[in-house]
Amino acid sequence: MPETVKPDEKAEEGAPAPPQHRNIVLTGFGGLKMLKVQRRASNAPGPGEVSIRVKACGLNFVDLMVRQGVLDSPPKTPLVMGFECAGEVGDHVMAFTDYGAWGEVVVAPASLVFKMPSNMSYAEGAALPMNYLTAQLCRTVEDVTLYGTASAHKHEVVKANLTSVIDRSADYLHEIRKLSPEGVDIVLDCMCGEDTNKGISLLKPMGKYVLYGSSNIVTGETKSFFSFAKSWWQVDKVSPIKLYDENKTISGLQLRHLAFQQGQTAYIRSAMNRLLQLYTQGKIKPVVDSTWAFEDTQQSTDEAAPQEATAENKPEAEENKDASAVNGQ
Amino acid sequence: MPETVKPDEKAEEGAPAPPQHRNIVLTGFGGLKMLKVQRRASNAPGPGEVSIRVKACGLNFVDLMVRQGVLDSPPKTPLVMGFECAGEVGDHVMAFTDYGAWGEVVVAPASLVFKMPSNMSYAEGAALPMNYLTAQLCRTVEDVTLYGTASAHKHEVVKANLTSVIDRSADYLHEIRKLSPEGVDIVLDCMCGEDTNKGISLLKPMGKYVLYGSSNIVTGETKSFFSFAKSWWQVDKVSPIKLYDENKTISGLQLRHLAFQQGQTAYIRSAMNRLLQLYTQGKIKPVVDSTWAFEDTQQSTDEAAPQEATAENKPEAEENKDASAVNGQ
Numbered sequence: 064m065p066e067t068v069k070p071d072e073k074a075e076e077g078a079p080a081p082p083q084h085r086n087i088v089l090t091g092f093g094g095l096k097m098l099k100v101q102r103r104a105s106n107a108p109g110p111g112e113v114s115i116r117v118k119a120c121g122l123n124f125v126d127l128m129v130r131q132g133v134l135d136s137p138p139k140t141p142l143v144m145g146f147e148c149a150g151e152v153g154d155h156v157m158a159f160t161d162y163g164a165w166g167e168v169v170v171a172p173a174s175l176v177f178k179m180p181s182n183m184s185y186a187e188g189a190a191l192p193m194n195y196l197t198a199q200l201c202r203t204v205e206d207v208t209l210y211g212t213a214s215a216h217k218h219e220v221v222k223a224n225l226t227s228v229i230d231r232s233a234d235y236l237h238e239i240r241k242l243s244p245e246g247v248d249i250v251l252d253c254m255c256g257e258d259t260n261k262g263i264s265l266l267k268p269m270g271k272y273v274l275y276g277s278s279n280i281v282t283g284e285t286k287s288f289f290s291f292a293k294s295w296w297q298v299d300k301v302s303p304i305k306l307y308d309e310n311k312t313i314s315g316l317q318l319r320h321l322a323f324q325q326g327q328t329a330y331i332r333s334a335m336n337r338l339l340q341l342y343t344q345g346k347i348k349p350v351v352d353s354t355w356a357f358e359d360t361q362q363s364t365d366e367a368a369p370q371e372a373t374a375e376n377k378p379e380a381e382e383n384k385d386a387s388a389v390n391g392q
Numbered sequence: 393m394p395e396t397v398k399p400d401e402k403a404e405e406g407a408p409a410p411p412q413h414r415n416i417v418l419t420g421f422g423g424l425k426m427l428k429v430q431r432r433a434s435n436a437p438g439p440g441e442v443s444i445r446v447k448a449c450g451l452n453f454v455d456l457m458v459r460q461g462v463l464d465s466p467p468k469t470p471l472v473m474g475f476e477c478a479g480e481v482g483d484h485v486m487a488f489t490d491y492g493a494w495g496e497v498v499v500a501p502a503s504l505v506f507k508m509p510s511n512m513s514y515a516e517g518a519a520l521p522m523n524y525l526t527a528q529l530c531r532t533v534e535d536v537t538l539y540g541t542a543s544a545h546k547h548e549v550v551k552a553n554l555t556s557v558i559d560r561s562a563d564y565l566h567e568i569r570k571l572s573p574e575g576v577d578i579v580l581d582c583m584c585g586e587d588t589n590k591g592i593s594l595l596k597p598m599g600k601y602v603l604y605g606s607s608n609i610v611t612g613e614t615k616s617f618f619s620f621a622k623s624w625w626q627v628d629k630v631s632p633i634k635l636y637d638e639n640k641t642i643s644g645l646q647l648r649h650l651a652f653q654q655g656q657t658a659y660i661r662s663a664m665n666r667l668l669q670l671y672t673q674g675k676i677k678p679v680v681d682s683t684w685a686f687e688d689t690q691q692s693t694d695e696a697a698p699q700e701a702t703a704e705n706k707p708e709a710e711e712n713k714d715a716s717a718v719n720g721q
Contacts, residue, residue, distance in 0.1 A: 259632045268654040274636045300629035303588045307603045307644030310654065315636030325597040325639065 080104075084167035086143045087120075087360050092132025098144070100357050105168040113152055113173045119189035119354070120165045121147035122363055125276075125319075129162075138162060146319065149188030155179040157188035159196070159331070161323040165360070174328040177335050180343050190349040191338065197318050199334040201251055201273045236261055246270060259299040259313075268310040275316040409433075413496035415472045416449075416689050421461030427473070429686050434497040442481055442502045448518035448683070449494045450476035451692055454648075458491075467491060475648065478517030484508040486517035488525070488660070490652040494689070503657040506664050509672050519678040520667065526647050528663040530580055530602045565590055575599060588628040588642075597639040604645040 081104040088101045108114040126144055128134050145164030148171075149157040157179055158164065158171035179188045229235045239247065246267030252259070253276040263272050301313055321327045341347045355363035410433040417430045437443040455473055457463050474493030477500075478486040486508055487493065487500035508517045558564045568576065575596030581588070581603050591601050630642055650656045670676045684692035 268650055268656050269659055274632045276636070300631050301642075302629050303603045303642060303644060305644070306642060307646050308649060310644060310646055310650050310656070312641060312643035313630075313632060313635060314641035315632060315634070315639060317636050317639055320637060321597055321639050327597050327639070330598055 085357055086166035087145065087357060088141050089130060089144050090141045092130065092137070092140060097130065097140075098360055100360070105166070106170050108170045111173050112170050113156075113158070113176045115148065115150040115152050115156060115158055115169045115171055115176070117148045117150035117164075117167055117169050118185035119149045120145050121189040121191075121193060122360075123147075123193050125193075147189055147192040149179065149185040152176070155181075155183070155185070155188065157192055159192040159322060161319070172328075175322060175331065177332075177339065180339060183342065186351045186354055187349045190351050191342075192335070193318060195338050195347065195349065196331060196334055197275050197316060198251075199338050200316050200318065200321075200330065201249075201275050201314075236265065239265055249273065251275060259301060263301065263305075263309075263311055263313065266309075266311050269312075271312040271314060273314045273316060275318075414686055415495035416474065416686060417470050418459060418473050419470045421459065421466070421469060426459065426469075427689055429689070434495070435499050437499045440502050441499050442485075442487070442505050444477065444479040444481050444485060444487055444498045444500055444505070446477045446479035446493075446496055446498050447514035448478045449474050450518040450520075450522060452476075452522050454522075476518055476521040478508065478514040481505070484510075484512070484514070484517070486521055488521040488651060490648070501657075504651060504660065506661075506668065509668060512671060515680045515683055516678045519680050520671075521664070522647060524667050524676065524678065525660060525663055526604050526645060527580075528667050529645050529647065529650075529659065530578075530604050530643075565594065568594055578602065580604060588630060592630065592634075592638075592640055592642065595638075595640050598641075600641040600643060602643045602645060604647075 083102040084105050085100050085102055088099050089097055090099055091097045105114070123146065125134075125146065129138065129144060143163045143166055145160070145162065145166075147157065147159055148164040148166075148169050149155070150169070155178070156176050158169065158177070159175040160169065160171045163169060164171075177192075183191075229238045243265075247265050248267060248270050250262040250265055250270070250272045252262050252272065252274050259272070259274065266272060305311075306313065318331075322331055338347065353363070412431040413434050414429050414431055417428050418426055419428055420426045434443070452475065454463075454475065458467065458473060472492045472495055474489070474491065474495075476486065476488050477493040477495075477498050478484070479498070484507070485505050487498065487506070488504040489498065489500045492498060493500075506521075512520075558567045572594075576594050577596060577599050579591040579594055579599070579601045581591050581601065588601070588603065595601060634640075635642065647660075651660055667676065682692070
């Protein structure tokens with residue numbers, strides 16, 4: 064459940080005031096001004112929980128959806144925002160939380176707290192959990208040719224990690240069919256909507272289409288992001304007979320549901336262990352777009368707004384703030 | 393393409409007659425009398441083909457559908473029936489063919505001919521390709537609890553391989569939910585139709601529903617098998633958003649399409665190699681319902697008619713005919 068935040072009234076009483084910490088609180092849905100930095104006494108960790116002294120927090124596309132109140136099941140405000148953070152509990156750790164990650168001290172479920180490798184920075188640790196876990200659970204494979212579609216302004220950022228980048232506004236089906244006439248093995252789609260059957264049509268036999276994300280199901284154009292309709296019934300349905308006839312697979316992956324509604328932490332820990340192995344071997348390195356001080360969070364969510372969340376497009380960042388929001392776009 | 397059969401006219405001419413072999417020919421769709429044993433000179437193998445001296449042929453549910461002309465893309469009659477056989481080419485081999493397998497001499501694509509382990513009987517070899525390849529490509533896993541649904545008269549036959557057998561006519565959703573309240577990892581469905589979304593609802597998070605078969609998509613009741621409507625639009629479609637929200641996967645597997653329309657022999661060979669490994673290790677053993685002489689094939693397809701094809705329910709057979717149709721039901 065979302066953590067709600069109340070002004071700390073006990074601080075006014077006679078007893079020595081417990082230490083207070085800053086949090087980024089969403090006071091209501093909508094514009095940037097709804098985000099406030101507020102001080103409060105932190106909760107003590109309960110059974111199976113860990114209290115983390117946070118050094119960096121991750122900011123994802125889903126946070127913008129939270130801010131705008133456009134999630135399918137919006138939380139109640141006021142609430143401390145954020146789903147991932149990195150910090151100290153003695154060890155350096157990163158954590159995946161069900162809201163509440165944007166604070167100087169964060170209480171997280173121990174099952175979703177992971178020790179960071181010694182060479183991982185806090186900014187990297189805060190950037191890793193949501194995007195890389197999602198990618199890992201989609202089971203991306205090694206030695207692949209990667210085609211990406213992205214808005215034109217993002218091509219510079221993402222092209223280093225892709226074999227080809229195709230403009231989303233172009234006829235990408237046609238472009239990809241030219242590049243891979245026999246079809247592709249896997250389609251990873253965080254946009255959904257009218258493109259599902261298009262994506263399936265690109266697969267070769269035994270290929271797999273994965274609809275993933277962190278709640279960012281949008282059915283309209285990305286450019287009209289803040290006005291999209293959450294019309295589930297508008298989404299293309301898929302005929303099982305078509306999958307049967309074409310030998311294809313479609314999967315859905317909703318990481319937050321998996322962790323917090325469905326309690327499948329075993330899957331998540333096993334995927335994270337694999338990610339940490341890949342990181343230690345130097346095979347993956349989270350790329351961070353920018354880092355922001357707590358006080359600049361309004362601006363950081365604004366900068367992130369016109370972009371889509373993908374696991375691959377995080378440009379490198381300097382990590383120079385004590386507790387900072389990492390713009391993971 | 394199906395192989396068509398013509399009476400061999402050259403046999404009447406002056407030159408020494410080429411050797412002739414018996415085949416089981418479907419002369420037209422419909423009843424049992426459409427099946428005839430006919431003699432003809434066999435084709436010589438072309439490039440990439442192998443000529444097999446056949447000892448046993450497999451009979452599957454899909455053969456009944458061929459006989460009745462109820463496949464979605466029915467072949468042209470007359471044709472030699474059959475999709476799998478076992479025999480000799482020096483080595484003992486089994487083969488998967490696009491029709492034409494029910495003959496004393498069968499020409500098969502070399503890519504779909506597999507050397508049999510030394511302890512495998514011809515009847516086993518003829519029973520293995522379609523059903524076990526399908527099961528293997530569905531990626532059934534080890535150490536699982538298996539629930540099966542089957543018509544009551546088949547329970548004796550299948551129960552040795554299953555943890556629980558549930559009557560198809562019972563409320564099997566309710567029964568399975570009682571046995572596995574947390575859901576199941578995989579649902580293998582060769583019946584399809586109105587049950588797809590029911591099957592998906594039984595899955596636990598990260599579970600997988602596989603719609604498989606060898607063309608035996610039926611949308612009505614099995615009992616009215618010969619009158620089922622091939623109404624694709626009547627089949628339950630699946631919402632990608634539902635899969636996303638519930639972290640579930642749906643796959644289709646149509647082995648004959650994979651092999652003969654989509655040319656994915658690499659997948660098939662790799663699955664077969666795994667099967668042969670499992671056979672050699674004694675972990676699988678094809679169970680054969682009954683064997684029939686060529687001349688009794690009409691009766692064998694009649695016996696098979698009221699049953700469904702599954703990979704598990706082939707009772708052991710004696711193998712005592714030179715070239716026999718194995719009733720793989």
